[in-house]
Amino acid sequence: xxxxxxxxxxxxxxxxxxxxxxxxxxxxxxxxxxxxxxxxxxxxxxxxxxxxxxxxxxxxxxxxxxxxxxxxxxxxxxxxxxxxxxxxxxxxxxxxxxxxxxxxxxxxxxxxxxxxxxxxxxxxxxxxxxxxxxxxxxxxxxxxxxxxxxxxxxxxxxxxxxxxxxxxxxxxxxxxxxxxxxxxxxx
Amino acid sequence: xxxxxxxxxxxxxxxxxxxxxxxxxxxxxxxxxxxxxxxxxxxxxxxxxxxxxxxxxxxxxxxxxxxxxxxxxxxxxxxxxxxxxxxxxxxxxxxxxxxxxxxxxxxxxxxxxxxxxxxxxxxxxxxxxxxxxxxxxxxxxxxxxxxxxxxxxxxxxxxxxxxxxxxxxxxxxxxxxxxxxxxxxxxxxxxxxxxxxxxxxxxxxxxxxxxxxxxxxxxxxxxxxxxxxxxxxxxxxxxxxxxxxxxxxxxxxxxxxxxxxxxxxxxxxxxxxxxxxxxxxxxxxxxxxx
Numbered sequence: 001x002x003x004x005x006x007x008x009x010x011x012x013x014x015x016x017x018x019x020x021x022x023x024x025x026x027x028x029x030x031x032x033x034x035x036x037x038x039x040x041x042x043x044x045x046x047x048x049x050x051x052x053x054x055x056x057x058x059x060x061x062x063x064x065x066x067x068x069x070x071x072x073x074x075x076x077x078x079x080x081x082x083x084x085x086x087x088x089x090x091x092x093x094x095x096x097x098x099x100x101x102x103x104x105x106x107x108x109x110x111x112x113x114x115x116x117x118x119x120x121x122x123x124x125x126x127x128x129x130x131x132x133x134x135x136x137x138x139x140x141x142x143x144x145x146x147x148x149x150x151x152x153x154x155x156x157x158x159x160x161x162x163x164x165x166x167x168x169x170x171x172x173x174x175x176x177x178x179x180x181x182x183x184x185x186x187x
Numbered sequence: 188x189x190x191x192x193x194x195x196x197x198x199x200x201x202x203x204x205x206x207x208x209x210x211x212x213x214x215x216x217x218x219x220x221x222x223x224x225x226x227x228x229x230x231x232x233x234x235x236x237x238x239x240x241x242x243x244x245x246x247x248x249x250x251x252x253x254x255x256x257x258x259x260x261x262x263x264x265x266x267x268x269x270x271x272x273x274x275x276x277x278x279x280x281x282x283x284x285x286x287x288x289x290x291x292x293x294x295x296x297x298x299x300x301x302x303x304x305x306x307x308x309x310x311x312x313x314x315x316x317x318x319x320x321x322x323x324x325x326x327x328x329x330x331x332x333x334x335x336x337x338x339x340x341x342x343x344x345x346x347x348x349x350x351x352x353x354x355x356x357x358x359x360x361x362x363x364x365x366x367x368x369x370x371x372x373x374x375x376x377x378x379x380x381x382x383x384x385x386x387x388x389x390x391x392x393x394x395x396x397x398x399x400x401x402x403x404x405x406x407x408x409x410x411x412x413x414x415x416x417x418x419x420x421x422x423x424x425x426x427x428x429x430x431x432x433x434x435x436x437x438x439x440x441x442x443x444x445x446x447x448x449x450x451x452x453x454x455x456x457x458x459x460x461x462x463x464x465x466x467x468x469x470x471x472x473x474x475x476x477x
C-alpha cells in the first residue's frame with residue numbers, strides 16, 4: 001500500500017493527511033452518493049471514485065473552498081460523468097435514449113402489510129424518472145438543504161440552470177407521485 | 188380550483204427554486220386562498236415523501252472504508268469493471284501513458300493530413316517514374332508529347348488533391364458544427380462539450396481555410412471557396428469563445444450556422460462530390476469495356 005500523500009490544505013498552517021480527509025468526510029460523501037445512486041453498491045463505487053479523484057488533486061486543492069464543498073463537487077461531477085458514460089454505452093448497444101425503466105402506476109397495488117417498502121419502491125421509481133442533472137439538483141437542494149447558489153456551485157452551472165432543473169424535477173415527481181398521494185388521501 | 192396565476196409559483200416555491208420574495212408573496216396569497224394553500228401543502232408533502240431514509244452500512248464497513256480506497260489507488264481495484272477510474276500513477280496508467288507517447292511519435296496528429304500527403308507523394312512518384320522511363324526508352328518527339336501529357340496529368344492530380352483536401356476540411360468542420368448545433372444550452376452540460384479540444388480544432392481549421400482559399404482560384408471552385416469562407420467566419424467565432432459556459436455566444440454561433448444554412452451547403456457539396464465520383468467511375472467502366 002502506498003504512503004498516503006500529505007497535503008497542505010490551507011486550513012491555517014495545518015497539514016492533514018489523505019487518511020484524515022477520508023475519515024472526516026467518508027460518511028457525508030457516501031450518503032450523498034447513496035442519495036444520488038439509490039443503492040449501496042453504486043454509492044460505494046461513486047464515493048470511492050470521488051475520494052480517489054480527490055487524492056490525485058489534493059496537492060492542487062487551494063483551500064479556497066471548504067474541503068467538504070470541494071469533495072461534494074467532485075462527487076456530483078463524477079456521478080454526472082458516470083451516468084453520461086452509461087447513457088452513451090446504452091445508446092451504442094440499443095440505439096436509444098437512456099430511458100429509465102418505468103412501470104405504469106396502476107400496475108402497483110399498495111399492500112398495507114409492506115406499505116413502507118412499497119412506498120420506497122414507488123419513490124425510487126419516481127426519482128429514476130429524473131435526468132441525472134435534475135436528480136443532482138433535487139438531492140442537493142432538498143436532501144442536503146443547500147441553497148440554489150450552493151447547488152449551482154456544486155454542479156458548476158448557473159443559478160438559473162439550477163432553478164429550471166428544480167422546477168422540472170418537481171413537475172416530474174408531482175406527476176409520478178400524484179397517484180400515490182391520492183391513495184394515501186383516500187386511506 | 189388553484190388560481191391560474193399561482194400554479195407555476197406554487198411549483199417554483201415548493202421546488203426550492205424561488206427566492207425569498209416569491210415565497211413571501213405565495214404565503215401572503217395562501218393565507219387568503221384555501222385552494223392554493225391546499226395545493227401547496229399537498230405538493231410539499233409529496234416532495235417530502237421523495238425523501239428516502241437511507242440505511243447505514245454499519246461500523247465494520249466504515250472501518251475498512253479507507254483501506255478499500257487505498258487498495259484501488261495502489262492498482263488493486265475492488266471492482267475491476269471500473270478500470271477506467273484507475274489512477275495515472277499505477278502500472279496500467281504508466282503503460283497507457285507510454286503507449287500514448289509512442290503513438291504520438293509514430294502517428295502524426297491529423298490522420299487526414301497524413302492521408303493527403305501520402306496520396307500526393309504517391310502521385311508525384313508515379314509522374315516522375317513515368318518521365319524517367321519515357322526519357323530512357325522513347326524518341327525525343329514522343330518524349331515531348333508524353334512530357335506535356337504528364338504535365339497535364341500532374342495538374343489534374345494537384346486539382347484532385349486540392350479538392351480532396353477541401354472536402355476533408357468540410358468533413359471536419361461539419362463534425363465540429365454538428366456538436367455545437369446539437370448542443371442544447373438549456374439542457375446539456377457544457378462540460379460534455381469538450382470545449383478546449385473543439386476550440387483547438389477550430390483554430391486548425393481556420394488556418395486550413397486560409398490555405399484553401401488561396402488555392403481554390405478557378406471558376407469551377409468558386410462555390411467551394413465561398414463555402415470555405417463562410418465556414419471560416421463561424422470557426423473564428425468558435426476559436427474565440429472564452430468559455431464553454433458563454434451561452435449567448437454559443438447561441439449566436441448556432442443561429443449563424445442556421446442563418447447561413449452552412450450544414451445544408453456542406454451536404455450539397457458532398458452530394459456534388461459523390462455525383463462527380465460516380466460519373467467518373469461510370470466513364471472508367473465504359474472505357475475499359477470498349
